[in-house]
Amino acid sequence: MDERAAKEYLLNHDNNFRQLAEQHQAFEKMLTEFTEKPFLTADEQMQETVIKKKKLALKDQMQILIERYQTEKTVN
Numbered sequence: 001m002d003e004r005a006a007k008e009y010l011l012n013h014d015n016n017f018r019q020l021a022e023q024h025q026a027f028e029k030m031l032t033e034f035t036e037k038p039f040l041t042a043d044e045q046m047q048e049t050v051i052k053k054k055k056l057a058l059k060d061q062m063q064i065l066i067e068r069y070q071t072e073k074t075v076n
Helices: 003-013 015-036 042-075
Strands: none
Touching: 003 015, 003 042, 015 042
16 A cells, blocks of 8 residues: 555544654645744744644654554555
């Protein structure tokens, strides 16, 4: 099973994965708002850095779930 199909399945059938994906999207939206500003304050720059790290951590967690699902489907 390819990664895209695994992700689609998990979005539709795994609440934990869905919540991670929703939070990831929320962080993406926040980052887009920062990039639309011509200038960021020091506080905004710090927030942006924190959000990027959190978003990356979510992506890592989602990738683990995708790989686990793919492994289970391959074994079964």
